[in-house]
Amino acid sequence: xxxxxxxxxxxxxxxxxxxxxxxxxxxxxxxxxxxxxxxxxxxxxxxxxxxxxxxxxxxxxxxxxxxxxxxxxxxxxxxxxxxxxxxxxxxxxxxxxxxxxxxxxxxxxxxxxxxxxxxxxxxxxxxxxxxxxxxxxxxxxxxxxxxxxxxxxxxxxxxxxxxxxxxxxxxxxxxxxxxxxxxxxxxxxxxxxxxxxxxxxxxxxxxxxxxxxxxxxxxxxxxxxxxxxxxxxxxxxxxxxxxxxxxxxxxxxxxxxxxxxxxxxxxxxxxxxxxxxxxxxxxxxxxxxxxx
Amino acid sequence: xxxxxxxxxxxxxxxxxxxxxxxxxxxxxxxxxxxxxxxxxxxxxxxxxxxxxxxxxxxxxxxxxxxxxxxxxxxxxxxxxxxxxxxxxxxxxxxxxxxxxxxxxxxxxxxxxxxxxxxxxxxxxxxxxxxxxxxxxxxxxxxxxxxxxxxxxxxxxxxxxxxxxxxxxxxxxxxxxxxxxxxxxxxxxxxxxxxxxxxxxxxxxxxxxxxxxxxxxxxxxxxxxxxxxxxxxxxxxxxxxxxxxxxxxxxxxxxxxxxxxxxxxxxxxxxxxxxxxxxxxxxxxxxxxxxxxxxxxxxxxxxxxxxxxxxxxxxx
Amino acid sequence: xxxxxxxxxxxxxxxxxxxxxxxxxxxxxxxxxxxxxxxxxxxxxxxxxxxxxxxxxxxxxxxxxxxxxxxxxxxxxxxxxxxxxxxxxxxxxxxxxxxxxxxxxxxxxxxxxxxxxxxxxxxxxxxxxxxxxxxxxxxxxxxxxxxxxxxxxxxxxxxxxxxxxxxxxxxxxxxxxxxxxxxxxxxxxxxxxxxxxxxxxxxxxxxxxxxxxxxxxxxxxxxxxxxxxxxxxxxxxxxxxxxxxxxxxxxxxxxxxxxxxxxxxxxxxxxxxxxxxxxxxxxxxxxxxxxxxxxxxxxxxxxxxxxxxxxxxxxxxxxxxxxxxx
Numbered sequence: 001x002x003x004x005x006x007x008x009x010x011x012x013x014x015x016x017x018x019x020x021x022x023x024x025x026x027x028x029x030x031x032x033x034x035x036x037x038x039x040x041x042x043x044x045x046x047x048x049x050x051x052x053x054x055x056x057x058x059x060x061x062x063x064x065x066x067x068x069x070x071x072x073x074x075x076x077x078x079x080x081x082x083x084x085x086x087x088x089x090x091x092x093x094x095x096x097x098x099x100x101x102x103x104x105x106x107x108x109x110x111x112x113x114x115x116x117x118x119x120x121x122x123x124x125x126x127x128x129x130x131x132x133x134x135x136x137x138x139x140x141x142x143x144x145x146x147x148x149x150x151x152x153x154x155x156x157x158x159x160x161x162x163x164x165x166x167x168x169x170x171x172x173x174x175x176x177x178x179x180x181x182x183x184x185x186x187x188x189x190x191x192x193x194x195x196x197x198x199x200x201x202x203x204x205x206x207x208x209x210x211x212x213x214x215x216x217x218x219x220x221x222x223x224x225x226x227x228x229x230x231x232x233x234x235x236x237x238x239x240x241x242x243x244x245x246x247x248x249x250x251x252x253x254x255x256x257x258x259x260x261x262x263x264x265x266x267x268x269x270x271x272x273x274x275x276x277x278x279x280x281x282x283x284x285x286x287x288x289x290x291x292x
Numbered sequence: 293x294x295x296x297x298x299x300x301x302x303x304x305x306x307x308x309x310x311x312x313x314x315x316x317x318x319x320x321x322x323x324x325x326x327x328x329x330x331x332x333x334x335x336x337x338x339x340x341x342x343x344x345x346x347x348x349x350x351x352x353x354x355x356x357x358x359x360x361x362x363x364x365x366x367x368x369x370x371x372x373x374x375x376x377x378x379x380x381x382x383x384x385x386x387x388x389x390x391x392x393x394x395x396x397x398x399x400x401x402x403x404x405x406x407x408x409x410x411x412x413x414x415x416x417x418x419x420x421x422x423x424x425x426x427x428x429x430x431x432x433x434x435x436x437x438x439x440x441x442x443x444x445x446x447x448x449x450x451x452x453x454x455x456x457x458x459x460x461x462x463x464x465x466x467x468x469x470x471x472x473x474x475x476x477x478x479x480x481x482x483x484x485x486x487x488x489x490x491x492x493x494x495x496x497x498x499x500x501x502x503x504x505x506x507x508x509x510x511x512x513x514x515x516x517x518x519x520x521x522x523x524x525x526x527x528x529x530x531x532x533x534x535x536x537x538x539x540x541x542x543x544x545x546x547x548x549x550x551x552x553x554x555x556x557x558x559x560x561x562x563x564x565x566x567x568x569x570x571x572x573x574x575x576x577x578x579x580x581x582x583x584x585x586x587x588x589x590x591x592x593x594x595x596x597x598x599x600x601x602x603x604x605x606x607x608x
Numbered sequence: 609x610x611x612x613x614x615x616x617x618x619x620x621x622x623x624x625x626x627x628x629x630x631x632x633x634x635x636x637x638x639x640x641x642x643x644x645x646x647x648x649x650x651x652x653x654x655x656x657x658x659x660x661x662x663x664x665x666x667x668x669x670x671x672x673x674x675x676x677x678x679x680x681x682x683x684x685x686x687x688x689x690x691x692x693x694x695x696x697x698x699x700x701x702x703x704x705x706x707x708x709x710x711x712x713x714x715x716x717x718x719x720x721x722x723x724x725x726x727x728x729x730x731x732x733x734x735x736x737x738x739x740x741x742x743x744x745x746x747x748x749x750x751x752x753x754x755x756x757x758x759x760x761x762x763x764x765x766x767x768x769x770x771x772x773x774x775x776x777x778x779x780x781x782x783x784x785x786x787x788x789x790x791x792x793x794x795x796x797x798x799x800x801x802x803x804x805x806x807x808x809x810x811x812x813x814x815x816x817x818x819x820x821x822x823x824x825x826x827x828x829x830x831x832x833x834x835x836x837x838x839x840x841x842x843x844x845x846x847x848x849x850x851x852x853x854x855x856x857x858x859x860x861x862x863x864x865x866x867x868x869x870x871x872x873x874x875x876x877x878x879x880x881x882x883x884x885x886x887x888x889x890x891x892x893x894x895x896x897x898x899x900x901x902x903x904x905x906x907x908x909x910x911x912x913x914x915x916x917x918x919x920x921x922x923x924x925x926x927x928x929x930x931x932x933x934x
Contacts (some may be wrong), residue, residue, distance in 0.1 A: 026403055131587045132580055133545035139568035140576055220416055224550055227418045228565065243419050247554070250430055260419030267414035275410060275492070505709040511665055512703075513723035513774065514695035523722070527713055602713050603758045 030272025041086040050077035052084040052237040060252045070254035081237035093218040099157045104164025112172030126162035134159040142230040152231035171203040212274030216267040351574035360578035369453025371559030375544045377479040382486035390494025412488030421481045421554040435477050438556035478555040482547045486540045493536045497529035538594040612814045613639040618674040633838040644815045646829030650882045654838040655818045659784045664691045700775035704787040706767035710759040717755040742773040765796035784816045826850040834858050837893035844919025855921045857894045900925045
């Protein structure tokens with residue numbers, strides 16, 4: 001018999017709650033924004049009016065019907081570049097979070113499950129990375145490996161795994177100490193079974209929340225590195241480096257402001273989603289929604 | 293630890309610092325390496341480094357050709373002034389908004405505050421800095437664009453290195469006004485992210501406290517609502533808020549790298565950017581050490597404050 | 609013996625998408641000075657909500673109707689600021705759980721004197737002197753030292769005494785005690801109850817004692833009102849309501865109590881579960897669990913009818929009520 005299913009399954013209850021969470025207008029806004037950006041990233045080659053790298057004689061054009069967001073110092077269409085920028089930032093951020101979660105989640109899960117010196121080692125490592133400001137470490141890594149988007153991603157993975165490790169470790173720990181896992185052990189189900197049947201469904205919720213929030217942070221940090229000239233290299237249409245170029249042409253505000261707004265809207269979308277999901281997964285909120 | 297890490301990274305500091313032209317010249321590279329002791333085997337370098345560290349010697353920056361400790365002493369006060377101002381601003385605004393949001397849960401004001409706070413956490417600081425500069429410096433000319441003081445203003449006599457405090461101590465009110473003008477915009481930009489963070493955390497901490505019976509007890513006494521909020525609710529909600537404020541000292545460094553570069557603020561952020569891109573190892577290690585010390589100090593202060601806020605902590 | 613508080617047709621409801629959801633549905637009672645008024649019922653019957661409504665401490669979103677006249681002034685229609693001034697000074701409340709009802713991080717002194725200073729404008733010295741007096745009154749040993757302590761340093765019973773001292777500080781005329789002994793050990797319970805009784809008599813204080821424990825009520829209360837599913841089903845002098853209960857629900861409650869003189873008699877539990885606000889049946893809310901149910905019970909809400917022995921009850925099946933109604 002499955003003790004986990006009999007006692008309580010927060011994940012199942014949370015799923016039942018999500019329709020309620022979706023009724024929150026801000027969640028809907030976040031969801032629509034996120035889906036639109038995902039579509040833009042997929043369809044950019046089809047929907048952008050110009051080639052993002054094509055130069056033209058029309059330099060520094062203010063936004064107009066022909067160029068919705070104007071043109072830049074090389075006569076490239078800013079609107080097309082912003083659309084294409086989604087193809088860099090969003091997939092990279094997702095890849096990065098997936099990598100960071102794989103590394104951090106594995107280390108954190110092992111630390112929480114095995115305890116002892118493994119736990120000690122992993123958590124001290126995490127503490128160390130926490131103590132050093134992310135951007136400083138990332139800058140040093142990129143400087144050592146040489147600038148480039150891929151190196152920037154590696155750098156951000158290196159500084160962002162500890163967050164995942166801590167969350168997963170904490171969740172594994174609390175779940176293993178909880179009563180229903182103890183009951184399962186008393187009933188003779190092996191611990192690894194407890195880990196897959198009982199622990200996994202319980203950590204899925206918080207991990208999804210963390211992932212949504214981390215995608216936003218990853219986009220911010222990647223674009224910051226590109227802004228500093230350590231990430232994407234010209235002429236790539238990357239939002240951070242577009243803002244950086246815009247900074248050199250103050251009077252042509254459209255060059256930097258539209259890519260900046262693009263970053264804000266993508267990150268805000270993921271933050272809104274993560275925030276709403278957190279409300280939905282919050283066990284206390286679940287209890288309240290049940291009317292207990 | 294920091295030493296090991298910086299030596300693990302591939303990449304030759306000599307090449308990074310000398311530039312393409314000079315690194316093509318083997319003699320220049322050799323002279324450079326001898327100057328910094330880089331020609332000796334790594335363990336030797338490590339023990340030399342450790343020995344120097346014990347004497348408070350962080351080595352010499354490969355870029356500025358000055359002792360790292362001298363560089364740090366020059367740049368730390370500027371960053372401290374900026375970071376502390378921004379965290380104070382973020383606390384005032386974030387905690388207030390968080391309390392308002394929690395007390396009006398799921399009403400319109402909560403939703404508006406939610407957008408504002410998540411917006412603060414979603415806006416890239418480098419872009420916010422540029423927009424702020426564009427509006428308040430370029431268009432409106434309300435504030436000066438860069439640096440800590442106008443070029444013609446002399447810094448106040450050195451006391452703490454924080455120009456606002458030093459100028460007040462010296463009674464130079466015009467210098468004080470000038471330094472505030474320079475400080476306000478970068479501090480606000482830097483505060484945006486933490487404002488959002490503090491708002492979210494305060495909101496959830498206050499919501500948790502609101503469920504406790506003692507809040508009802510306080511109301512049943514007929515105390516005015518403001519007393520209930522500040523003395524009873526906020527007091528009980530403060531430990532988690534304090535933790536986040538402590539953590540903010542870490543993420544404010546990330547912000548300073550970007551904001552100091554944009555506002556030409558001569559602090560640790562700019563210094564660490566220059567050092568990192570030049571692979572100036574002694575400087576990087578120096579900055580990391582400084583940040584680690586701040587991290588430890590802040591944690592200590594947070595622990596002490598815990599004990600003061602919550603009498604039960606001392607028992608545990 | 610004068611009536612201090614007169615509650616008439618008190619209603620509390622929530623506005624939901626499916627219309628108003630009644631929590632407390634037309635409750636009336638009188639409380640006199642120097643007496644203990646007992647409010648009984650199972651959890652979910654609306655006892656606590658009734659009390660919170662009197663203090664104006666209902667959770668956000670709850671709507672109220674009816675009146676509660678204290679000294680010619682209606683608590684239910686008072687303005688917020690005026691209402692706040694009655695809290696602590698006219699009506700004070702002691703909550704169920706002594707562990708969570710005191711602020712864990714503030715000293716006893718602060719929690720015992722802040723409303724003295726705010727409400728009565730006492731100086732710090734006056735308030736401290738009064739605090740020592742209060743702690744002595746509720747039998748806290750070594751009151752000066754206790755003032756400097758924090759709640760976690762006291763036992764549950766002591767904390768409940770401190771709660772009572774806090775409630776009494778501004779000399780209210782009505783003390784609402786919501787299950788004041790439920791969270792305590794049986795041995796400690798008796799002490800708290802004796803304290804409430806003594807205060808009631810010495811200070812001419814009216815006590816509204818909310819509990820599901822009928823044993824406590826029959827020992828302490830002068831009058832008792834029994835609630836079920838947000839309505840009053842029976843009320844009157846304790847001797848009548850507890851000793852010779854007539855309403856099937858009250859009788860069920862009394863029968864489910866252990867009896868001191870007949871320890872071997874089997875306890876008779878009431879079948880079924882009490883109905884929550886969302887699932888209250890039509891007509892008499894008790895009818896699905898009632899042994900005497902007759903068809904009209906399921907359709908019409910029985911009115912509260914006064915019968916000659918001084919009690920009021922809402923049960924059309926009862927022969928006395930039926931004879932009066934005819």
